[in-house]
Amino acid sequence: MSSSSDTNKGLKKGKWSKEEDEMLKVSRNAGLIRCGKSCRLRWYNHLRPDVKKGPFSEEEKTKVFRFFNNFGEFKWSKLAQELPGRSDNDIKNFWNARKRKLEKRMSPFPDKMELNDELNKSGSNSQQVKDSQDDEFNIPQVKFTYGYGIRSMLGEYPQIPPPMETQYQMSESSSPYKSGSLKSMFYRQENWEGFDASRVHSSELNLVDEKGKKPISLKDDVEANLDDLMDPCLLIDFS
DNA sequence: AATTCCTGCAACCGCGAATGT
DNA sequence: CACATTCGCGGTTGCAGGAAT
Secondary structure (H helix, E strand, O other): OOHHHHHHOOOOOOOOOHHHHHHHHHOOOOOOOOOHHHHHHHHHHHHOOOOOOOOOOHHHHHHHHHHHHHHOOOOHHHHHHHOOOOOHHHHHHHHHHHHHHHHHHHOOOOOHHHHHHHHHHHHHOOHHHHHOOOHHHOHHHOEEEEEEOOHHHHHHOOOOOOOEOOOEEEEOOOOOOOOOOOOEEEEEHHHOOOOOHHHOOOOOOEEEEOOOOOEOOHHHHHHHOHHHHHOEEEEEEOO
C-alpha cells in the first residue's frame, strides 16, 4: 500500500555510508537497498549540488521569523523556497531547536499568584516603591498574560519595547524625549527579577534609554531584534 | 575521570496528494 | 474510473558528540 510498507521488505535503514552516497550521486537509487523515499530525502537534504550547510546566517534567520510572522503557520517546504540551499528539514530543525530552548526557559511558567509574589518581592526591594507605596500602585490592578511574543501579539501591538531595567528605563512623567504612550508592554521573563512595581501603574508610559535621553525608536528595534520576538514574554495590560 | 544532560542533526513514519497503469 | 504506486510534507524520534556536573 503506502510507501511506509517498503521499509519492511529487507531494505536498509539508518545512516548512509559514503559508498551509498556515491552510488546515489551517480545513478538515482540503482543498486541501493534503500527505499525511494529514503533516497529522495538523502539527495534533497544532503547530496544535491546546491545544498547549503552550517549555521543559519542572520539574513536566513530573519527570513524565517518574518515568514512565520507573516503566515503564522509551519510551511517548511514553502519557506525552503525562500532560502536557497536550505531544505525543509533544515529549517524545521532550526525552528524546533529554538522552540525547545524557549520552552525550557519558560518552564515552569509561574501562574498569576506566583507572579504576583515575584512582583511584590522585587518591588519591596525597591526604594522607589517604599517611597511611593500607595494603593494605586498595587500590583493586582495590573492585568497580565504571558506567552510567546509572536504574530498574534505583533498584530495588535506592533511596537514591542525592549527589555526594561537592563537596557532601558521607563518614566511615567512627561519627558522631553517623549516617544508616545503605550497601553501595554512586553516584559521579558528573564527580567522579572528586579521588576520595579512602582513603575507600571500608569497607562501613559514614556520610554527613554538608560541615560534618560534617547527616545526608543521601536520601529528600528523590532527590525533589529527579530530574535526577541519569539522570546517568552509577559504582556502587561494597563487598560 | 566518569556519568548525566543537553543540543543539533539525520532519518523515519504516517498520511494525503499526485501520478501511473 | 478504480486501484496501485510513488511522491512530498510535517511531525517525531533516535543518536552522536559536546557541555555540565
